[in-house]
Amino acid sequence: MxxxxxxxxxxxxxxxxxxxxxxxxxxxxxxxxxxxxxxxxxxxxxDGPYLTNEGPHAIYDGGxxxxxxxxxxxxxELAPLHTLDAARLRFHHRGALRRMPPLGFLRQTFRKAEQAPVDVDFLTWATGLVGESAARAAAAYSGVALFHHDPGALSARFVQERLHRAASVPAEAHFIKxxxxxxxxxxxxxxxxxxxxxxxxxxxxxxxxxxxxxxxxxxxxxxxxxxxxxxxxxESGRTVLFDLALRTRKGDPFALSDLDAPGWVERFTTQDPTLAPAGEQLIQAQLPIAPGESKADGVAHAERLLDLGFAGWRERTVWRREAVSNGRTGAVDRPGxxxxxxxxxxxxxxxxxxxxxxxxxxxxxxxxxxxxxxxxxxxxxxxxxxxxxxxxxxxxx
Incomplete structure (x- = not known):
């Protein structure tokens, strides 16, 4: 050669x-x-017994x-997510846990990235289409695919692509078994x-x-x-990684999305029970934190979401881990x-x-x-x- x-x-x-x-x-x-x-x-x-990734990981089939x-x-082999499990996605909106997001949020997710301007921030653009409340909810939801503490301040084109793909039906996101x-x-x-x-x-x-x-x-x-x-x-995101193993309990949600502030908590053993020992379930979260916020702020956010959706989680905890991830969530694009x-x-x-x-x-x-x-x-x-x-x-x- x-x-x-x-x-x-x-x-x-x-x-x-x-x-x-x-x-x-x-x-x-x-x-x-x-x-x-x-x-x-x-x-x-x-390595086991808890097969955690460095933050939640998914692979999108549209790429x-x-x-x-x-x-x-x-x-x-991919870890399948069954329809009944997916139906257990819950939304934190206006201080309450809900089964459905606001209608304006759903309308926003259908728009393709090509419809969004590059030189305008997402919140301004989306507010003109669906109103400020739904726009803020959509921006927060997009955090599952961009891990930034203020998605609404980023380029509308950048955020809309991630929002559209993260909320697609059927889901583009899949998980490696x-x-x-x-x-x-x-x-x-x-x-x-x-x-x-x-x-x-x-x-x-x-x-x-x-x-x-x-x-x-x-x-x-x-x-x-x-x-x-x-x-x-x-520019990249700054996040708190929060991993948790709980004793299994019927009724826990598959995932909980915070629409009041970017945050997502997911029970990964829903689709792949091999990630934790029998009788336990693995939960992973990656919570964006702003400059000046601490790991404790991100952990407190995760715990508030767990309090809403995972009854008795403190008593059921058998293992937990917390860490801060700086600039390791991919690029984010500002307006322009x-x-x-x-x-x-x-x-x-x-x-x-x-x-x-x-x-x-x-x-x-x-x-x-x-x-x-x-x-x-x-x-x-x-x-x-x-x-x-x-x-x-x-x-x-």
Whole structure:
């Protein structure tokens, strides 16, 4: 294999493994470095007995990664959510627990992102359509897919895409049985089958100098340090991760959505009982907190929601865990900006970025996937591999 057909990937999360498989399938010689002792990044699943992800994780079937994973047999078994279970979604609105959200909220969810302006904030735009109360409820609900403390202040186009897809019927969101770590295991096995050299516990502090393209698939802050480029920044969310195991009780809701302030609490064992020991159920929440708010503020929000929907949860608790996640919830776009304004994938001199805060379309993991495929496509083109890898048409993605 010629030297200029080698690709180095730094970061072994979902983006890095997507890049590794894509490059290897195109015939490149690939080496992937991961600083942690295991692969996965934020897609890791903890070891038992509680198979928690780093925050709630879902995969949306409307995105390009769905088809890509399915074609390669990597998607694996999904955890089914039955109709009766889904019907146990509850809404906290105007201080009370309800079975249905306001009608104006439902009307807003049907609108596609293309109908929303880029340069106006979501709350202003939606208020003109459905009134302020329903607009605020819709903004809060969208927090399940963007994890920001004030979604109404973000670009209407950005928020509406996430609202429309998060509230779609039938649901676009699906769950990997056994946790996202199972998906990572399958992707890593596929990469190794293709000849990718994977080195874990390998922290890279300086870029390789062998002349081949490098795909940096780390958190954006880490990429900025590695590339010594402080311009690599973009706004992200700040959240409290709240994991809880309860003794099982009939009547608990599947999930509880706060429409008064962004917040979502979900019982993940509803669709996948394997995530906790028999007789117990696993609940995960990711509560946005504003600048100046503390972990205690986010935990108190979660506990208020639990008090409303999960009777006797304190007495039933057998395990709990809390943590703060800073800037690790993907990019958020302010009015007047779109994904095209985020840090570019092509950094010049054979260096490319991949991850969920760079210039690629989609929601949640879709941004990581699309940027990874595009980064490899550009890298292969730069080494005159145009037949093997044509660039993605991101204009219409």
């Amino acid at each position: 010629p030297k200029n057909r080698t690709i180095t990937i730094i970061g072994g999360g979902f983006a890095g493994l997507t890049a590794a498989v894509t490059a290897a399938e195109a015939g490149a010689e690939v080496t992937l470095y991961e600083s942690h002792h295991s692969l996965g990044g934020r897609a890791r699943t903890a 390009p990664h769905w088809t890509w994973l399915k074609q390669r047999g990597l998607l694996g 056994g946790g996202w770590g199972r998906l990572i295991d399958r992707m890593a096995a596929r990469a190794r089958e293709l000849g990718v050299r994977i080195e874990t516990s390998s922290r890279i502090d300086t870029l390789p100098t062998d002349g081949g393209p490098v795909v940096v698939a780390t958190a954006l802050a880490s990429a900025a340090r590695l590339l010594d480029d402080p311009s690599l920044s973009w 900006t779109t994904w095209r304004d985020r840090p570019a994938i092509d950094r010049g001199d054979g260096v490319y970025l991949a991850g969920d805060q760079v210039a690629a379309p989609g929601v949640l993991a879709e941004v990581s996937f699309t940027s990874a495929v595009e980064a490899v496509s550009l890298a292969l083109r730069a080494t005159r591999g145009t037949r093997e890898a044509q660039p993605l048409d991101l204009k219409h993605a």
